[in-house]
Amino acid sequence: MRFIIQRDRLVQSVQDVMRAITSRTTIPILTGIKIMVTEEGVTLTGSDSDISIESFIPKEEDGNEIVEVIESGGIVLQARFFNDIIKKLPTDLVEIQVSNHLQTIIRSGQSEFNLNGLDPDEYPHLPQITEGNMFSIANDLFKTIVRQTVFAVSTSETRPILTGVNWQVENDKLTCVATDSYRLAMRKIQIETNNPAEYNIVIPGKSLSELSKILDDSKETVDIVITDNQVLFKSKNLLFLSRLLEGNYPNTSQLIPTHNKTEMIIDTKEFLQSIDRASLLARDGQNNVVKLSTLENNHIEISSNTPEIGKVIEQLKSKSIEGEDLKISFSPKYMMEALKVLEGTEMNIKFTGAMSPFIIQPTNDDSILQLILPVRTY
Amino acid sequence: MRFIIQRDRLVQSVQDVMRAITSRTTIPILTGIKIMVTEEGVTLTGSDSDISIESFIPKEEDGNEIVEVIESGGIVLQARFFNDIIKKLPTDLVEIQVSNHLQTIIRSGQSEFNLNGLDPDEYPHLPQITEGNMFSIANDLFKTIVRQTVFAVSTSETRPILTGVNWQVENDKLTCVATDSYRLAMRKIQIETNNPAEYNIVIPGKSLSELSKILDDSKETVDIVITDNQVLFKSKNLLFLSRLLEGNYPNTSQLIPTHNKTEMIIDTKEFLQSIDRASLLARDGQNNVVKLSTLENNHIEISSNTPEIGKVIEQLKSKSIEGEDLKISFSPKYMMEALKVLEGTEMNIKFTGAMSPFIIQPTNDDSILQLILPVRTY
Structure with missing residues (x-):
């Protein structure tokens, strides 16, 4: 694996996937960032098993070269060190190269870092989601409905289901409800779907908060795909996958x-x-x-x-x-x-x-x- | 005691004297701010015994009325509450009035707070310093020399003398030295004094840092008066009094x-x-x-x-x-x-x-x- 990349784009993508990475994981390789390089560009992945984030940096965008791919391949690097290092590199371009035995060289100007990497084949596979049924929400509206509900989720684990936000989709209408049993927040919006499916899911509050921080305020949209136990949010160059909370959300309408x-x-x-x-x-x-x-x-x-x-x-x-x-x-x-x-x-x-x-x-x-x-x- | 004051000026002065106030004091009244009102204006005092700060708000400045004094007097109010309250008051003017039994009313717009005050006569008297020998340093130079030395003081109490900065005055020259025994920072400046006195004192690093945060970047000067166990810094409308550290500072010149x-x-x-x-x-x-x-x-x-x-x-x-x-x-x-x-x-x-x-x-x-x-x- 060997490529040269614009430093600012790398820094931005690393910061996005870092939101899924925690040092308190029981799976050591998940403290790392997976970097995969193909002819198309560079894909970064971070995960804590509950949330997984994939950020793609295309080789070229609007006619500008962002990545020069010299050799395809992959590596997993310690997220905290990698993030700190690239932020402080001296020049606008960074070269990253895996030599033998997973040793990874990061070059920028006269600076050369040598990091011990991990084998990307040992990184857990993200669940595959077939993208049949989905609906879309504009980025800024998504951030608004999250902000208007997520503060009301419970912070206590005594009733885990209340740490999530209940999303109900019915008749092209999305209803979001959060409650910690002392107060309740509800927001309804109209959505456009390509199917008449109905959903009733509970998304961890933390997942919605983290995704809100990553999405920019542009007029882009988030595509949302719901399965039995996962929800996938797709935005430009970004995949955000969260597990759903299991159990029945209380019927709040009677309250x-x-x-x-x-x-x-x-x-x-x-x-x-x-x-x-x-x-x-x-x-x-x-x-x-x-x-x-x-x-x-x-x-x-x-x-x-x-x-x-x-x-x-x-x-x-x-x-x-x-x-x-x-x-x-x-x-x-x-x-x-x-x-x-x-x-x-x-x-x-x-x-x-x-x-x-x-x-x-x-x-x-x-x-x-x-x-x-x-x-x-x- | 009763007066009406411009809220912004009160907020600024309270924040300055708050720097001396800690909730971890063994003398309960020192968790309060002393407010004294005379015909000339309002004096606020905060102290933790080591550092004492007095901020004076004159009745009038540059022809503008800042304080309207209706009745002289004094009170001590809980610093944390008083500070939080005045910052959030709805209008630009605040009226403060002590009624019977130390009850203090704070009025602003339609808002009326009623705080239990303490008797100002029970507030410790600050040491009086006769202002014979003194020298002056411009505010910005004072902040520079503090910044260039104070980071090097020791944070460990094993040798308390090293938690201070050594100030030596000799032949119109001030030498500031700080060391934690692993590194040393030294800065020399010329000063103008009205006397040929020599000093060799150790000022707690915390005192210098706090004073630096209070002084503005204007071209004002700080007047400095040194006694056996205290140092007094005087700036416009501000008195900052700090105890000195006792003991002999190591002779660092040989290092x-x-x-x-x-x-x-x-x-x-x-x-x-x-x-x-x-x-x-x-x-x-x-x-x-x-x-x-x-x-x-x-x-x-x-x-x-x-x-x-x-x-x-x-x-x-x-x-x-x-x-x-x-x-x-x-x-x-x-x-x-x-x-x-x-x-x-x-x-x-x-x-x-x-x-x-x-x-x-x-x-x-x-x-x-x-x-x-x-x-x-x-």
Whole structure:
């Protein structure tokens, strides 16, 4: 194996596949990056068994030569060292050559590294996925729906299924739901599919977060192929394969209240900042809660109190309040996380009493829904 | 106590005095910020007993009103909460008022915080320093000399005196020396004093670092007053008081070799980058060393080797090499830290054999000197 490559392109691709690589693997070869060189270009692979990422660097792009292939072949190199080295090489071009006994030479300017490689034949084979049924989402929309749901997954392994995001595809509609059983985030979008298949899968939250970090904001799309226990995301020069979580995701639709007792419309940013301030005196408190009370004349009061430190009270004007008077307590953390992913300057909160879950949505947009369980303090 | 203040100025001053405040103090009131209000303005104080910082916010500056004093007085407020709160207040003006029983109200827009304060009379008195003998250094020069020396102080408490920087004042010259006994950093500057006093003190490295972070890059100066066990730094609206380290600082002048066997001139940046690359394969090695060897034709070779990972070799052209051939090993960390604070594009390294300390200086500038002990590997 021997090739010369533009350093910046190599650095970018290595950083992408590094997202799948962890040093805490029980399979030593998975701490490496697999590099395969063919006449077409260079393919880099990283994997931790749960997530596998393949990044392809074509020989040529838009008429510019990116890789000069001198000899095909492959090698596995320690990911951490390889990544650190190429980032610091002195010139724009890098030559990588495998000599006998897997010894790999990395040359750039007057600098020559000699790394001990591993046999690429010993690298685990990625599962093959037949690409029959698939649907596509634009990169930026994909990143948005992930951002609007993935923060609500559970971080506890007591119910592993809740560490994933539930994706349901039905009638050209994708519904994404995440919940840690204290709050729930839901986002619906229209998709275009080439088949009428229905899916109900649970994708690990970590997989969606990592893929979001790799995808650029361009107008490219992600093609999504779902199988029994894997999901494959394909973007330009990139394959991202994740295992699915096994088990039945709870039926969350019954959690969402269908009627309400108090409804208000508030400026999203003002409300977020007010909760943020109130949380300062809530974080050390026993309950870590912020209170919301309705007042006269469409005003609401946000307050919190930690006796040993102090208390905070502030009033906000809401655009409208309808229904019963209300005093309710909730976690400022859950509220702020939900508000931060809402799109739209105004939002609608619908309460069903102080003990029941309430829902938050942008006004005039029911494709996003955030649900929070209140904290009992009265 | 009651006053109205521009929020940005308050935030800046609070952040400055916060640098002296630690939550790990044994004196509970020192987790607070002391706020004293007089007809002249507002004085904030933070202290951890070792370092004390006072920041003064004048009532008026350049004709603009900064503070409106309604009633003089004082209070001590929990620093962490106070700092977090004022940063997030909704409007540009903040009103702070102490009501009965040390209860303190912070108002901004529709937001009202109520904090439990402490009695300012119970806050420790700062040592008073009579300002007889002093000298001055421009802010930017002060920050430079600190940056060029403080990285070399010891981080180990086995010889506490080495955790400080030795400042010697003699004949209008200030010499700053720091060493952890493996390397040494020295910087000399001319100063102007109003007296012929001589000083030989050791200032805790932490004090110098923190003060450097507070001083702005303006053309202001720091006035320095030295007493038996304290040093006072005065800058515009700022008092920074630090205890001195007790004990005798080792006589370091005898460590610096006065003649050499090999001398070379190298491009500072090229050399730094080369050491940086070589250090990638040195960090996990048993010795954590990089080797330097002289070659023919004014070339040098930088290399390192960790058998289980790999090795790196690269050649650099030096501008000149004089004297004996040399093979020497040293810590890449110490070398890089020394090179990063050298000013000048070219530097001079003077070696006195593979087992002796060597010195690094910018060419044509002997006001800076970096000394490193080699590592024995041959």
